[in-house]
Amino acid sequence: MLIPLSWLKEYVDIKIPFKDLAERLSEVGLTVETWHEQDGDIIFDPEVTPNRPDWMSVYGIAREIAAVTNSKLKNQNAKLQFKINKSLKIDIKQNYDLISRMTSVIIKDVKVKQSPEWLQKRIKQIGLRPINNLVDITNYVLWVYGSPLHVFDYDKIRGHQLIVEKSAGGEAFRSLDGIDYHLPNGAIIIKDLGRIVDLPPIKGGQNTAVSTETKTVLLHSVVCNPILSRRASQALGVRSDSSAVSERGVDPNGTVAAVDLALSLVLELAGGQVASEIMDHKTQEFAPWTVEMSHDRLEKILGIKISSREVKDILTRLGLEVAGEYKVTVPTFRDDLHIEEDLIEEVGRIHGYNNFPKTLPAGPVSTAPVAYARDFDLEFRVKSLLKGDGYSEIYTYSLVGERQLVDLGIDPGKTLRVDNPISRDFEYLRPRMIGNLLEAMKLNQANFSDIRLYELGKHYTGPTIGKAKEEYWLSGAQTGEKFYEVKGIIETLLIQFGVPYEIKPDNTSAQGHPGRSAVISSGDKLLGYLGEMHPALLARFGIKGHVSGFTINYDTFTSLVNLNKKYRPISKFPAVVQDVSLIIPEKVLYGDVLEAIWSTSKLIADVQLLDKHEQSTTLRITFQDTTKNLTDREVNELRAKILKKLAELGVKNKD
Amino acid sequence: MQDKLIDIKNEAVAQILAAKDARELEDIRVEYLGKSAGKLTLLIKKLPGLPPEEKAIVGQFANEVKQTIEETLQAQKKAIQKEKEANIAETEKIDVTLPAVFPPEGHLHPITKTLKEVYEVFKFMGYQMITGPEIETDEYNFTRVNMPKDAPSRDAQASFYLDTRNSKIYPGEYLLRTQTSNMQSRALERIRPPFRVFSPGKCFRVDDVDASHGFEFWQFEGILIDKNITVTNLLGTLDFILKSLLPGTEVRFKSGHFGFTEPSIEAMIRCTICGGRGCPYCKNLGWSEILGSGMTHPNVYKAAGIDPRGWTGFAFGMGLSRLALLKNQIDDLRVLTNSDLRILKQF
Missing domain, CATH: 3.30.70.380 (Ferrodoxin-fold anticodon-binding domain)
Structure with missing residues (x-):
């Protein structure tokens, strides 16, 4: 979301140059990396982490700036005074599981027209298109407080009733920008007498949209269930500014100030009279909560000495109330602060990690065998050996296409696949690496006559996810009828790493030349295969000439490696x-x-x-x-x- | 007889001294000393027919002749050898600027070479290397590292879900791991603290492919669990690792947000493209984010059945692919999965 610097300055004094401000904000977690100048103002686009919906507003960012630059946050807009003419009614049937708070007001005799210059400028600055004074006001207030607002044409709400429900799935809904949606199951909807009029927090409905003929409006601010908001957004593939805030969790106590500000702007810019009291439908009083933090644990986790005065100062500047050492009262706009560690982070980040000393952990170092251990030294030695044999290492994709499987003679129906591939070329998990290897051979045949490639990577075998297995294999190939050369490479590998082995003829492999292939085993364990590739296979991959290669089950290989050497003296007697x-x-x-x-x-x-x-x-x-x-x-x-x-x-x- | 011997001696010595190479000398040796038909040999064979008093004198003289010929042969052989050696600069000269005959030469992939460096740094710091599955459950990949279902933090990690047909597994339960952090879940479950481990590996995310994004890429994760581990320990560790892997770099820290850590901290390095002056790559900031880390979140310990009050620790993750690019000045992630030997031969 775009934030104009001049707008922030309405709420906080900023005395440092913008670049310094951007660096300081980035350091405390509100990353500011992109900005541009526009008509003497600076517009920036902060990256807001998912835990901080309060940063998705001008006022929220102003509050953070006040905390980090130790300056004063200016008062929120003054409480609005108005006379209520209780002449119009709306019947609201709330469902608090869906919308925990809805604050509404009705205003009559409004004049819908273009917004004044200053408001249009703000709307343009934040990358939106000015529509009319009422819609512009809702966007303006959303930006100030991060509370989503919507304005209905009151006269178009059938039966003057609003019912909050969950969609059943399949309902048709036309949004105020004229797009038709088929709703997923479980989205939050608001109905009037028989029609869906709103899809909060994503979009309002066209059937009750404000137009130039509109005389009476219903304005409300809602706090939607974040999870349902997120699911509906994902299902529809639509994310609006309101839904982006709602997914992360809107401050449940923000609706009143938002409606107050919106109402005052409506009265100022569209005229009219307040035709209802401010109706506040909420599931409960949203009270702040307390979190305890001990100074001892704070210093133990951060590893620094810090005075309790500084700790209190930091927390207070962030808008938290601190009693003793430390009972911290957290306001509702900071729903990310619930445990001691959360508060420790607040102190750490505002104190500034770049002001911390750097130390190394003093604890014990273990050499005991651990679960999931992997011998990288061995792996590197194996690769170095192949390097010496003229083999170059490749890293290829684990995801492959159906075409490759068919070319290899593998049944795609018995191969692991992903439900949401990015394309048909990357749909299946490779059950063998040889397909990728052959494609790599083909890629190089135009430029090289002697090609030697290998990969140490995983085979993913099924046939179903219930029986899925991942194994490391070492597979290589080289051009030419090089059976005995490949055999020498593999035997050297096995001898050097102390793996006992047997090599026997094999004509069972669909990929190997039936008369020039061998199976490698060690006792009753299969180690792999070597030999020339089947000419028909090479033809299917578009490879000219002969290719020889090997494939070794690397997991089995490592389980058999024996690097213990026992010296035997040279015989004193002649052979x-x-x-x-x-x-x-x-x-x-x-x-x-x-x-x-x-x-x-x-x-x-x-x-x-x-x-x-x-x-x-x-x-x-x-x-x-x-x-x-x-x-x-x-x-x-x-x-x-x-x-x-x-x-x-x-x-x-x-x- | 003696005259004949003198003739042979003179003749042989003259021939020997005129000889130019070893082959000629051998021919001369056979001509005079050959076992069956050597001129001297034949004469010596006649000795038994001489009268006894003559036989002794002639016999002795014949031996002297034989000895002289043999010694002259040896001397000439040495002389020829010496002359030959004196001239090899000319006679055996080759053009040393002609192309070399290379032994077959293979190449290690930049990811392997980078991982080797990472491995050495971690080994030095007492970390053990572990690896784990790429086909992973939603639970290990997300839930156990405090990224529950519907958490907005999952949005940045769109997952490939495994087809569950013909199995008893529910759709959505298995995915291709989006981060090596699945090994945090697994290490905490299976390895008794205190421990220091690191885990490199392939990760998968649904993403469009361009110069800096891919649907398959490599990460590594470091995990340390012990007593009394502090943020300053984490910062010191990161500083050491980054400066070891990228000599000469500067390191800065900023607050971050990750489900599995609290507090969460990101490390930045001086932009390797512009050296900090500011360029489009670092958005003119002079710094680029390189690593995410933090103190392990209590919920992560709880998910693994460990008492969060008894242990503290940290975890950090970094792109191994990204590091390989930085270290080799590669400007496109796709180079790492390109098997063209014209690329591979450069490393």
């Missing part, structure tokens, strides 16, 4: 190295050959693949006994044992 040439049938996997060799004896220290042709495979086997020298006879026996075991697999010795 014996032997090469064997084998003919391995097509159906036998190299992994099976390896396993057969390793399982032969504990004296086998290493097996390396030396050479692999179509017909023959040469292996280099290292034998090592750490307790003595191996004799030729022992080695020959071991070799014979190995060859016998291999023969069982159908593997022949070529020599």
